[in-house]
Each structure stands twice: as C-alpha cells, then as structure tokens.
Amino acid sequence: MLEIKNLHVELEEEEKKILKGVDLSVPAGAVHAIMGPNGSGKSTLAYVLSGRDGYDVTEGAAMLEGKDLLDMEPEERAAVGLFLAFQYPVEIPGVGNMTFLRTAVNAQRKARGQDEMSAADFLKFVRAKAKELDINADMLKRPVNVGFSGGEKKRNEILQMAMLEPKMCVLDETDSGLDVDAMKLVSDGVNALRDAGRSFLVITHYQRLLDHIKPDVVHIMADGRIVKSGGPELALEVETNGYADILAEMEVEA
C-alpha cells in the first residue's frame, strides 16, 4: 500500500535535516505503528506524506499503491486515499463542522468521478458515524474544532476518517489528550475501519493505544530514521524500559 524509500527531508526555511533516510513499507490491510522520542521526526514524516508546505524532499520516494505521492497536491493525495489524522487538528472559525465534512466528502467523490451526496443522504451518513464516536449534534454544528476539547478534536479527526473512507490512514498521536473512555471510542472507531484493503500507520508515543489497536509491526524512529522494527512486543519493551536502551543498543543519539 505505502512504500517509503530512503526519504530525506529538510526544512525549506532553514538548512535543517529532519528525515535522514526513512524506509518503510506498509502492506494492504496491515497496521504499523511508529514510536519514538519527541522530535525524532514522526510528525514531519506524516506532514511530508500529506503534502504540507515548508519541507524539501532532497532524496527518496513515497508511493501509495504505486502512485508517486510526492508529485501530487495535498487534495490529490487525499483523493487517491491518503488520510492524516493531525496531531494538532486545526481550528477554522466561521466554517461549520458539518459544512466542512460535506465539502470534503463531496470534493473527494467528485475527484473520483462519483455524484455528490444529497443533503439528506449526507445527513443520515454523518449522524450514523457521529453516533458511533459519541459526537453530538452540537459538535457538528460548531465551527471546525473551535472550542473543542483535546479529546473532541481527536474524535473529530476519526469522524472525518470514517466518512472519507481512505485507504491509507496515518494517525499522528491520536491518543494524546484522550482519557480512557475516549481512547476506547477512538480505538473502536479505528478498528471498525480495519479491513483487507485499508492500512494504518499509527504514530504514538505510548504503548497504551496499541493495546486497543493491535499493530502488526512496530517501528522505532529516532533522529530521522527507523532504527528498529519488530512485532507488538517491541512496544511493550519501550513501555517498560523507555527508549534509552533501544537507542543505546542502536547507537543513535535521540
């Protein structure tokens, strides 16, 4: 599904190398997790995949189902099935959440050559999905993420994901700011979307989320590289021993 090869990324504004040769391959239907200390480049990887400005890719490639992601505009990446649940979802004053969702759903349908959803169908669709995530009518009416709590913002990200039905879901610290109940809701939401044609890249700091969303593979990222990959037990190792041991073992400086 997702193939990242030797990806090198610098900041556009200053000469600062952030990703220093990331290799990653997520097959269709798989759930991969990326863990790593703060500042290791996890969010940068997520942003570069989704096409945010401000980064220079100096080397390497990123493909989604064989299509060159780095060559596409952000909206084109979304249309071919990439979705990023933001670590810090953006507030958009003045744009109602419902309008936002409908605009996004219809834009993607249009890009894929489908008809726009009727207002009634859309309403039914959004209500059903929102209910599963315990998102009330008020949250749908309010401006996008404005005045939302941390947990509400993250649930709103998962709502968007559920509605857009992407193929490749990248979740950037979706667990941060969630209490136990919200974590359960979000994980259930994600698990409900798991199927053979959909892959996940779950970026997280803590093993906690991975108790709910069971990964097939866990990668450790440090200093702009994937330094170690393994099974779910790798996450447990991090949980008990922290990153220091692994990093020492790999001889990288975090």
Place this chain on the structure above:
Amino acid sequence: MTTALKSAPKNPPAQISADTLPASGAWATDARADAAGRLADMGLPTRRDEYWKWTKPDSLISAQPDPAEAFDYGSEAPIFDPIDRVKIVFVDGVFDADASDPLDGEGLEIERLADAAARDIHWAKDLYGVLEARGQTPVVRPLAAYNTAMATDGVVIRVTGQVNRPVSIIYRHEDDTSDAVLHHVIRVEEGAKLTLLENGAAAARFSDVTEVDVADGGEFHHIRAQGRCHDRQAITHMFARLAAASVFKSFTMTVNGKLTRNECVLELLGDEGVAHVAGAALGDGADDEFHHDDTVFVTHDAVACESRQVFKKVLKNGAKGVFQGKILVKADAQKTDGYQKSQSLLLDEDASFQAKPELEIYADDVICSHGSTSGAIDEDALFYLRSRGVPPHIATDLLVLAFLADAIEEIEDDVIADEVTARLDGWLARHRG
C-alpha cells in the same frame, strides 16, 4: 442633476443658488436653501481634508461623472428576487412608476419625495435635511449637504405598525453617464417595524442620503446590496436618530465599484437603544478599479445603549479598502456597550487596507472596544482543508466566507442572509485565481 459642481477646493460652490435648486413646496424650498447655505460654509471636500485622506473625492465632485457602463445581468435574477416585498424602482435616479408596486401597504405610508416636497405641509419636513444637519458636527459632510440641496427625488416612508413585507428600493442603471441624487426619509413610529432593502447600481454616479428616525421601541432593519456595475461611483450617507429601546440594524454588501464611500452617522438619543452597522465588501482590482470606503460615526448620548460596527473586506489585485470608524460616548452615556471591528483579508500583496478606528469616551462606566486587522488566508486552515481533499479554490472560498461570517450574521432574517451569502459565493466563484 442640472447643476455642475466644479472641484474648487475650499471655495463655496457658487453654482448652487436659489434658482438652481429643484422646485419644491415651501418647506422643502427652505430645507434646500439651508443645505445650500451649509454647503457654502463648508466648501467641497478636498484631498487635503483629513476625512478624505484615503479616498479621493475628485470623481464625486467633478462637473460630470466618469462614464460607467451599465451592467448587463443577462438571465441572472437580481438579488432579493425570491423575497415578497413592496418594490420601488428608480432608473438612473428617476422614479419608474410602471415598474414599481402601488405605494401603499398595511401600516405604511410611502410617497415619492418629489410629491411630498411639492406640498405645503408634510411630516417629512421635521426630518428632511434635519438629521443630515445634525450629522455635520463634529465632522463636516459636504456631499450630504449637497444632496439635501439638490436631490431630485427619493422616497419618504412612515411606518406606524408592523409591516408584513420589506420595502425594497431597486436601482437600475441604463445610461452610461447618468448622475443621480436621491434622498430618502424614513420615520419609524413608536413600536413599529420596517425592513428596507436596497439593491442595484443607481447610476454612473450616485449620491444618496437616507435619514432614518426611529421612535421609542421602533425597529429599522436595512440590507443593501451594492453590486455588479464595475465603473460606478457612489457616495451614500445614512443618518439615523434612535429613541429609547429602539433598534437600528444596517448591513451593506458591496461587490465591485470603482469608488464607493458609505458614510453612516448614528445617534443614540434614548436609553437602551441598539445600533448595529455592518458591511461585507469584496473587491478585485484586476480588470477594474475597486475602492471601497466605510466611514462610520456612532454617538452614544443616552444610558445603556449598545452599538456594533462590523466591517469586513476581501481585497485582491490592487483593490483598496478604507475604514474610518468612531465611537463617541458622551459624558451622560453611562453603561454604554460599544464595539467596533474592522477587518480585511488581503488575498495578495497588491491589495491594501487603511483603517482609522477611534474611540472618544467621556463617561466612566462603559465597555468599548475596537479592533482593526488585516491579514492573509490562514495557511494552516487551507492545508487542513486540502488534506481532506478540498481543492484550493473551494477551500479559499470557504475560508473567505468564514471570514465574512460575523458581518453576515448581523442580518437577522435568515432568508435575506442566505440571499446575500449566495451572491458573495457567486462573486468568489467568478473571481478565482
């Protein structure tokens, strides 16, 4: 208009004399002569006047208007079309009886100014030029005095009860060199309520004064759409006087227009009055000039009144926006709640916005604030939308409408607000890239 005013800085416009003023009955003749006298004392505005620092008055006071091609709407329905209303039509500043509805209605008296002015006695005598004259201090507004002296027509409306339908003044512009001077007078009696709609370009050059007197507990709602005709020049003045517990809400949408200056002068004279004035202006200087000026002066002269100024401008390709807004709180106007917001969204680096927000407060127990900002589209919000598959032009339109939202929210009627939003949306779609 028969009389030409030459741009003669600080010289009283000698061209206006008793025999050039439009013929009227006794009261109107006096009112016009008084206004001509005021104008002679003030002189015409010049570019050196502080109040005209950012807007050149030249094309508003030149002998002839700059020609403006009439806009061909084609099959496009004019704004407010779906709304049931009493229609009053002016073509190039001339009343069109055939196109207008009968001028009567429930709880409502409507007359042409020309008819009212021909009578010896008329209620409008206590307002015509009176509110304009009050609005000449502390800042002079010579073009309003000029209008009072020279207006050829307009409507006078008295509302005595609940009016079921809005009154809608529709301006049409057909002659490329027309020069219209219209003056409206509105009296909303105690507890009565009126919604006034205005739309269309009135002429190549348009001078408009509207005087509104709202009695105790009365409500006046005004929604104006200044649209489509690109080269038009317009100077409008709204003078309103508000009695106790009355409500005044005016919203103006402006798209296109080589030069528009909308002045609004509000006086809160009775306790617990509410005065809101708002505007959304969209300008693209790519093919035609765009210069839009909102100049507002709100005076609080009573206890516990609320005033709001909410002005938004979206500017691109050299379009220019100006805001001059003032809240004056007199010493006895305790518990004043005054608020002024003027923001512009500059879609590129060529667009410009000048703002002069002012507060002058003599009472001690007041809440007053003002904020003026100009900024660009929020790149983070744009990326967020794009990452959800929304193409940049649609995302930009959405963000522009979001920026305009709190001005549009000043329109109380949802159907009218939707009409306005649809027009703004249409303009954005036509001016992408």
